[in-house]
Amino acid sequence: MNYRHAFHAGNFADVFKHLLLSRILVYLIRKPAPLRFIDTHAGIGFYDLAGTEAAKTGEWRTGIGRLDATKATPAVAALLDPYLAAVGARTTDGRPLFYPGSPGIAQHLLRPGDRLLLCERHPEDAIALKSVMGRDKRVKVLASDGYATLKASVPPPERRGLVLMDPPFEERDEFDTLAMSLASATRKWATGTYAIWYPIKEAAQVAAFQAQMATLGLARHCTIEILRDAAAGAPALRGCGLFVVNPPYLLAEEAALLLPFICGIFDDAALPPFNGAIRTEAGQLTRF
Numbered sequence: 001m002n003y004r005h006a007f008h009a010g011n012f013a014d015v016f017k018h019l020l021l022s023r024i025l026v027y028l029i030r031k032p033a034p035l036r037f038i039d040t041h042a043g044i045g046f047y048d049l050a051g052t053e054a055a056k057t058g059e060w061r062t063g064i065g066r067l068d069a070t071k072a073t074p075a076v077a078a079l080l081d082p083y084l085a086a087v088g089a090r091t092t093d094g095r096p097l098f099y100p101g102s103p104g105i106a107q108h109l110l111r112p113g114d115r116l117l118l119c120e121r122h123p124e125d126a127i128a129l130k131s132v133m134g135r136d137k138r139v140k141v142l143a144s145d146g147y148a149t150l151k152a153s154v155p156p157p158e159r160r161g162l163v164l165m166d167p168p169f170e171e172r173d174e175f176d177t178l179a180m181s182l183a184s185a186t187r188k189w190a191t192g193t194y195a196i197w198y199p200i201k202e203a204a205q206v207a208a209f210q211a212q213m214a215t216l217g218l219a220r221h222c223t224i225e226i227l228r229d230a231a232a233g234a235p236a237l238r239g240c241g242l243f244v245v246n247p248p249y250l251l252a253e254e255a256a257l258l259l260p261f262i263c264g265i266f267d268d269a270a271l272p273p274f275n276g277a278i279r280t281e282a283g284q285l286t287r288f
């Protein structure tokens with residue numbers, strides 16, 4: 001367990017994931033009934049971007065730093081607002097005081113009657129997470145394996161909510177583990193919304209994952225990706241995706257507005273440009 005998210009907090013992949021996470025939660029809280037958010041790989045909740053790890057890579061500067069510095073059209077700005085509000089206070093030089101991870105985003109957006117179940121296997125990180133979540137009675141932090149906890153926790157008593165699966169992909173078989181875990185969870189709780197984040201390094205690996213997903217017989221799902229061409233000089237992490245089961249009805253429509261904007265701000269003249277793609281269960285593919 002060497003992965004430390006603090007090196008990458010607030011980078012392009014985090015902005016992509018947390019922005020879509022915020023859009024899913026905003027949609028789910030439109031209905032008054034309480035919901036449960038299950039974060040199988042939660043991390044430490046909040047990240048000090050001036051801390052040793054984040055300062056070493058400076059990745060946040062081309063992620064949340066660029067987003068903060070770019071003016072969006074009113075339609076895009078309205079979709080960004082809940083996420084940007086969850087990011088919270090900025091320093092006078094524009095750095096988020098503490099960048100929220102997925103637990104921080106959900107803690108900000110969810111309502112008094114909602115519940116958050118956060119799993120973090122790294123014992124010290126789980127202690128750190130518990131401490132930053134404070135005395136929030138809605139939150140339960142478990143220093144546990146997220147896959148095992150998910151299996152034991154669905155369906156949740158509320159019978160509605162979101163599962164976020166965001167592993168570090170340190171293990172070679174992580175895609176297979178994800179697929180098996182999703183298969184068993186959706187068998188037990190077919191109506192929940194599930195969001196699975198994945199890195200795009202090797203196209204074949206992602207294609208194999210998508211093929212596995214296709215065998216699960218999931219009724220409604222969509223895939224949202226941002227990706228650089230595999231040209232010479234492209235970084236190993238070419239992009240990332242979110243596979244969403246039972247997505248909110250507006251998610252693909254909102255992503256179609258958001259992806260061109262975030263791809264534009266993440267672009268770097270020295271690297272191949274980013275492109276966005278949205279694939280629905282009907283197989284319909286939209287590229288930007």
Ligand SMILES: C[S@@+](CC[C@H](N)C(=O)[O-])C[C@H]1O[C@@H](n2cnc3c(N)ncnc32)[C@H](O)[C@@H]1O
Nearest residue numbers: 005041042043101102120121122145146166168
């Ligand atoms: C990519 S980070 C999570 C980031 C977080 N979801 C966010 O968006 O802010 C992955 C985390 O999963 C933890 N982890 C690794 N394997 C795990 C497992 N089997 N169960 C729970 N947590 C695990 C790692 O220690 C790491 O903190």
